[in-house]
Amino acid sequence: MKETLQQLLNNCIEKGSEEELSALAHVLKGFEKKIDHNLPQFIDGLLHLERKIDQEKKICEITVPLNPVWNNALGIVHGGITATLLDTVMGTAIHAILPEGYGAVTNQLNIHYIAPGIGDTLKCKAEIIHHGNKTVVISGEAFRSDGRKIAHATGTFFIIKK
Known part of the structure; x- marks a missing residue:
């Protein structure tokens, strides 16, 4: 190898x-x-992820440096990378509040792309909206380095026993 x-x-x-x-x-x-x-x-x-988790407030934040390797043919961050970042920040927020022996998997992810992903970094934030016994509903936002929001997402995650 x-x-x-x-x-x-x-x-x-x-x-x-x-x-x-x-x-x-x-x-x-x-x-x-x-x-x-x-x-x-x-x-x-x-993705060179940097994470911040506030378990008490049920909020998670990740920041990644941008690099042309993540760009689409238009020279902006590929929508799939943005989706991956939002899914990751949302899943991380959920995992931080689950008891030992449990995890969460994405059941539904809805993303509204608002502006092109350009600049030096992307920062994504997630906040839990509802935490039930079997599902968690969460919202997420992605911002570029100039502070402009580029995407808004909501998701539903199944809680599973590991």
């Missing part, structure tokens, strides 16, 4: 443009962060 990976890296380094090499470095730094900090999910490292 190490030889195959080394060949892939060498090929990318040899043939890649400066922009492609910058994107590759961003991804590799994310993997390094995941390994060095023993992060629970690959996505945490890949």
